[in-house]
Structure formats: C-alpha cells, structure tokens
Amino acid sequence: MLAGGANDVVIEFRGVSYQLDSRQTILHRLNLEVRRGETLVLLGRSGSGKTTTLKLINRLLVPTEGEVLVEGRGTLVWDPIRLRRRIGYVIQEIGLFPHCTVERNVGLVPAAEGWPAEKRRERVRELLDLVGLEPAMAARYPHELSGGQRQRVGVARALAAGPPMLLMDEPFGALDPLTRAELQREFQSLQRRLRKTIVFVTHDLREALLVATRIGLLEAGRLVGLYTPEEFLRAPDPLAADYAAAFRTAENPTERGER
C-alpha cells in the first residue's frame, strides 16, 4: 500500500493500448495518473474510448499493451474480485438488477462480503438518504422508479461497501436538464464529504467543469490533453477550443457568430 498524502497516485495508466484485433485499436498508448481524492473527468465524444478506459481500471478489460496500476499494483496482479470490490462502478446503462428490490440492489455487495443483515439494512438506509431517496423506496423494484431515481440507486449501489475508488460512466446521462443539474449539485456535496478517488466519464463540458479537479480530453482513443477546469477554457488545443467555444455559445446564445 502507498503511504498517505494528498498527491498519491491511486490509478495509473502506463502506455496502455487496447486492441480489439489487429485492425482495430480502441486506445493508443494511454498515460494517465489519477490522484487520491480527485475527480478526474474523461471528456470525449461518443466512441472516443471513455468506457473502455474505465473498464481497464476494474479489469473488465485487460490492456493488450502496457499496464494499469491500481494502488501501485497491476490489475493483472490483483485478484479481480477484490479489485472490483474496492472500486465502485456506476455503469452507463445503470444496469440495476430488475428482479431485486432497491434494498437488495444496494445491499448485494455487502451481502457478498458477508455483512450481517442488520448492518446491511442500516447501510442501505444511510445510502438512500445520501443520494436523496426516501427510505420507502427501499422496497420498490427498479421498474417502479423514474429514470433519475434509478440513477441515484445506481450511485448508492456503487457506494455500498464503501469503496475508496469510484468509476462513474455518464452517471447523469439521459436526464432532463433540471434533474441533471440537481444530481450534479448533489454529487458535488457528496464528493466534498466522501473524498473518493473518482474517474468520471461525460461528454458534457458543462458537467465536466462542474465536477472535475482535472479534465482529460479523449479523442479517437488518444488522450489529447489534461487540464484543470480553468485551463481547459483557455487551452490552445483545437479540440479543447472547439468544446470551449461550443460551451460559451450554449451559455450565451446571443453572442452567436461574434466569435
């Protein structure tokens, strides 16, 4: 284990490539460090390799070249089950278990870890409260929830066993702007309290600027830049500039065309 310290590197990509076959390379020579307690946002358009990057961290995929280190150890060295239990994962499609109540969805990893029932119930209540859901929701099934509520349950489930790391794949995608903004605000206050190491995927710059400590810009399987939110808006990289311009236009529609 690494010693404590604000700038510890918790997740590290070292020259990581991921190839499907000899013709299709999805990630090219990725180098990236994620520090303890930060929220690193991976920003990029659809198909740029964001989800693939996340799956390399919890070993749902293994690199075809290079290595991914988690807490100083290569993912191939880790026991995959222990590795995944240390990393909460909010998948893009949410993927709640349709045959389980909210309570069982959230409590599944604690159950697998052998927590006693009482402690589990306590934990589920605490987590639902944390993500802003009524305790009564615990008895519902996923199909009885709204999209936003499902996404909250997905986050609660990822947090269940108290993992120090969190991978969030467009956790607030497919929501109306108001609910989305609400969840983003809640995420910020959550992160202020929990201080997890988070890799957060989005294709929405506004969201990235809101939650990120740093933003990694992915394009066609390459990391083309790594910025703090302030740097990002002034970045010389043409792609970053495009994002920034689109963002400013969206913020101030009247300025359209003056740039």
Added chain:
Amino acid sequence: MSLLEFFLRNREGVLELTLEHLWLVGVSILLAVAIGLPLGILLTRWPRARRPVLGGANIMQTIPSLALFAFLLPLPWLGERADRIAITALTLYALLPIIRNTYAGITGVDPAVVEAGRGMGLTDRQLLFKVELPLALGVIIAGIRVAAVTSVGVATIAAAIGAGGLGEYIFRGLAMVSNQLILAGAIPAALLALLADGTLGLIERRLRPAQ
C-alpha cells in the same frame, strides 16, 4: 355403454394408468431437468460445446419414438425393463427444449445487468445464482413446460413396449377398433397435458421478472 359409464365402472383402472402415465412423465422430466439445466449453463460458459450439444439433442428429437424404444431395447440394464426404456426415451426427448431454453434464458439476460454484477465484484457463482439464473428462470420454466406437454403425448406410445400408462387403452382400443377405449386413454392424457401446461404456465408467469 357410454364413455362416462366406462370411466365410472373402470375408475380404478383409469386412475392407475393415469398415475403410471404421470410417473413416467414426471420422472423423465425431473431427469431431463437434472441433466439439461447444468448442460445449458455449461454451454453459456463454454460456447464451443454449443453446436455439438444442441445438435445432439436436436437429432434425438428427430428419431421417431418407436424407433428410439427399439434402439434402447438391446441395451444392458436399461433394456431389461419397459419402464426404464420409456423413461430413458422420454428424458432424451425432453432434453432439447430444456437445454435450449436454459442457454437462451441466460444469454438473453440484459448484458448491462451482467456487466454491472461483474463490475461490482460478484464471483462467477454469485453472478450465476443471484443474477443470471433468477432472471432466466421464466424462460427456463417455459422450456420445461414444452418438454412436459410433449412428454405426456409421447408417453402414450410407451404402452407399445409394455411400459404402461394411458397408451394401454389407446393401443387396446386400436386393436379392438373401439373408439370408446381410445378415448378412455386419450381424454385423460389430454387433461394431463392441459394440467401440466397450466401449472407450469402459472409458475412461469410468477417467475418472469417484472419489466
């Protein structure tokens, strides 16, 4: 003598043959589930076995039942008793729908749900028993249902080799050109099929996960 009279007069005989029929079908289906369910699960873990296993089960189904009985007859132990032959044949027939539906049910589980389970660190076993099987259960039961209903019909032919069951009346009726005797076998068999269909259908509906 009307059919109703026949049933009243021979209720013990009818009951006995019905129970015998039920026993042949029940034992075969239990065996087929015991073999087919693990096999179906295996196919999802080991896709290379899919073609040979499903192909084999498919061929089984194309063999006419009388021929299958005849093939089994010379086998040691199995061939010694008619009910063993009948149960073996019925089991072989029931395998295909059970294997196929187990495989289809598990591979048909929403990949996002499986990925979420794997991503949160469920072991293969936990994934199978807590996620995949519960979600596939409705489809699996549907396969058992098809197998059971078919089995009730095929089992009537078991009487041809002396394994008993409601086929006895049917074959006797054929020999004596008595519609009444044929119906005395066919009607309870049809009712059995309906019963199996209804019961398993009910279970199937209760087990299908809500969408």
